[in-house]
Every structure is written in structure tokens, then in C-alpha cells.
Amino acid sequence: MWIDVLTLFPEVFESYLATSIVGRAVAEGRVTIRCTNFRDFAKDKHRSVDDRPFGGGPGMVLMCGPVFDALESVEAQRKEKPQRILLTPQGARLTQRVVAELAQEPALLLVCGHYEGFDERIRIRINAREISVGDYVLSGGEPAAMVLVDAVVRLLPGALGDEASADNDSFADGVLEYPQYTRPREFRGMRVPEVLLSGNHAEIAAWREEQARQRTAQRRPDLLGPS
Ligand code: 9D3
Numbered sequence: 001m002w003i004d005v006l007t008l009f010p011e012v013f014e015s016y017l018a019t020s021i022v023g024r025a026v027a028e029g030r031v032t033i034r035c036t037n038f039r040d041f042a043k044d045k046h047r048s049v050d051d052r053p054f055g056g057g058p059g060m061v062l063m064c065g066p067v068f069d070a071l072e073s074v075e076a077q078r079k080e081k082p083q084r085i086l087l088t089p090q091g092a093r094l095t096q097r098v099v100a101e102l103a104q105e106p107a108l109l110l111v112c113g114h115y116e117g118f119d120e121r122i123r124i125r126i127n128a129r130e131i132s133v134g135d136y137v138l139s140g141g142e143p144a145a146m147v148l149v150d151a152v153v154r155l156l157p158g159a160l161g162d163e164a165s166a167d168n169d170s171f172a173d174g175v176l177e178y179p180q181y182t183r184p185r186e187f188r189g190m191r192v193p194e195v196l197l198s199g200n201h202a203e204i205a206a207w208r209e210e211q212a213r214q215r216t217a218q219r220r221p222d223l224l225g226p227s
Pocket of ligand 1: 059
């Protein structure tokens with residue numbers, strides 16, 4: 001997979017990309033991630049990327065020119081038309097379902113804004129999938145883009161040490177995980193549930209399923225659907 005990221009802070013990504021499962025996927029060539037600073041496409045000598053809003057009001061607005069020029073430049077260097085993604089608080093919520101869909105794409109192009117927001121004509125013309133990572137205010141799209149990249153890349157074939165663990169994840173099957181234990185059998189008076197030591201695999205599976213169900217009902221009833 002190819003992932004392009006348009007951002008005013010490419011250095012934020014570069015260090016992150018060197019670590020974790022994402023870093024390994026990059027090192028092993030399963031994904032190529034390139035960051036492009038749209039400030040490099042600014043026209044004036046101050047390298048401006050934003051300007052005051054027409055109609056007045058506080059803050060600044062990201063201008064069309066540098067964003068479109070960067071986008072067109074990046075796409076001209078790719079064979080595949082990427083799925084364009086705009087990270088914005090106004091987007092649809094990122095869920096595991098969306099992540100799984102994006103993981104099927106051969107190429108993604110992520111556009112990060114920041115607090116000032118985009119000129120509306122960017123939003124309209126790039127015709128991107130608009131995605132938010134949740135109902136809280138970030139100072140920019142970069143952390144959201146990293147969340148998305150991490151979630152997508154770990155689903156790419158070969159990215160997981162244990163192929164089975166992707167399907168095992170919370171959310172993949174719509175419930176939270178069951179509690180896990182490892183040695184010792186007793187720690188500060190807290191004992192590992194007897195069933196896990198029993199060697200009875202059917203009973204263990206049933207216990208885990210029930211624990212997962214209870215935990216989901218208690219903490220995340222929304223995952224169990226409307227009722
Ligand atoms: C100008 C006032 N803001 C309304 C509260 C608008 C605003 C624009 C841009 C607020 C934050 C941002 C920066 N955030 C993102 O670019 C962003 C984001 C987020 O803030 N929360 C969850 N998901 C995302 S994806 C991109």
C-alpha cells in the first residue's frame with residue numbers, strides 16, 4: 001500500500017513511522033508512507049499557506065492554492081488513484097469497519113489541516129472521504145492521521161506477528177476482550193480464575209465468551225447494538 005500524507009508538520013510523522021508495527025511494515029516494504037509539506041507549494045516569499053477569512057472573524061483559513069498544488073503533484077507521481085481522506089472534526093467517525101475498508105485500498109492520500117480549518121472549496125473539490133477520530137478537539141489533523149495509519153497498516157497482510165490476532169481484536173467482532181492472566185497463579189492474594197488452570201478448553205472458551213459479553217454489556221452497551 002502507498003500512503004501519502006499532506007501536512008504542515010511532516011516531522012511529526014517521520015519519528016512515529018520509525019517505530020512500532022507501522023515502522024516494521026515500512027521497513028519490510030508492505031507500505032510506503034511519504035509526507036509532503038504543502039508549505040513547499042506556497043507561492044509568496046513568506047511561504048504563506050493561510051489567510052484571513054472573508055467576512056471577518058477570528059483565526060485564519062487554509063488557502064486553496066498550496067493544498068491543490070501539493071495534492072496534484074503527489075498524485076501525478078502515483079500510478080494508482082488514491083482514496084483521498086480529509087481529516088476533519090466534521091468527518092464521519094473512524095470505526096474498525098472504516099479501517100478495514102481503507103485497508104483494502106491500494107493507495108491512500110491523507111490531508112491534515114489544523115485549527116483554522118480549510119477553505120470550503122478545498123473540501124468540496126477534493127471530494128475526499130471526511131474522517132474524524134472522535135468527539136474531542138485536537139489542534140490539528142496530524143494525530144488523527146497517525147491513528148488512522150496505525151489502525152490501517154496493522155491490518156495489511158503480514159503486518160501482525162500472529163495472523164489470528166487481528167480477528168481476535170476487540171471491535172472486530174463487536175465485543176470487548178475477555179480478561180487475561182499469566183504467571184504467577186497467585187499475586188498479592190489475587191488468584192487466577194480456576195477455570196483457566198483446568199485445561200478444559202471448552203469450559204475456558206465458554207468462560208471467556210461470557211466474560212467478554214458481560215464486560216461489553218457493562219462498559220460498552222452501544223457495541224451490542226440498539227435494544
Ligand atoms: C475553529 C474552531 N474549531 C471548532 C471547535 C474548529 C476546529 C478546526 C480544526 C477545531 C479543531 C481543528 C483541528 N482538528 C482536526 O483537524 C481534526 C480532528 C479533531 O479535532 N477531532 C477529532 N478528529 C479530528 S480529525 C482532524
